[in-house]
Amino acid sequence: DTGVSQNPRHKITKRGQNVTFRCDPISEHNRLYWYRQTLGQGPEFLTYFQNEAQLEKSRLLSDRFSAERPKGSFSTLEIQRTEQGDSAMYLCASSFQGRATDTQYFGPGTRLTVL
């Protein structure tokens, strides 16, 4: 399977704990995005990388959230001191910037439940 992969698929944690999610993009894609989706809503942008550079962060990305893409390949999203409001589906997408169409391809998501 050469699509975007995310791990874990599900994560249940207690409030106050830290969690980390991983995203592996499509191999030749240089852009990687993180989105968050709550029930009944569309995905909301969190942040994106071009290669290893984090180019934009949403106001939704509080200081408890940090994302990295150290070698310009996979990315991690860490949430520190989780809160119940962090419960959501966290989606990763990748694209190849430079082509005429910048289609973003999404992974299956990581569903986070904070108890």
Added chain:
Amino acid sequence: SQQGEEDPQALSIQEGENATMNCSYKTSINNLQWYRQNSGRGLVHLILIRSNEREKHSGRLRVTLDTSKKSSSLLITASRAADTASYFCATDGNRGSTLGRLYFGRGTQLTVWP
């Protein structure tokens, strides 16, 4: 907000019927994309239409774009039960600081009954 909004929020039809979903957005765009999401899953890219295009086809899908009205429609012809899913439109930001991110609406939940 540059968020697109889909209409209707929910649509229920019989197999074989056509389904039409609409999307409105607020700012100028470079392109507009439609995605499908099965319950609890990731998004699947369906079709992208550029701002200088008015209509595009892909299999049973037909997308139109009217930039003067800032609206788009997705038509699924001869629907099947397997088309049951949520459908989202997504717009890009064509200003430098927001290049890259997509703005999604809340989606249309389509149910196709066998």
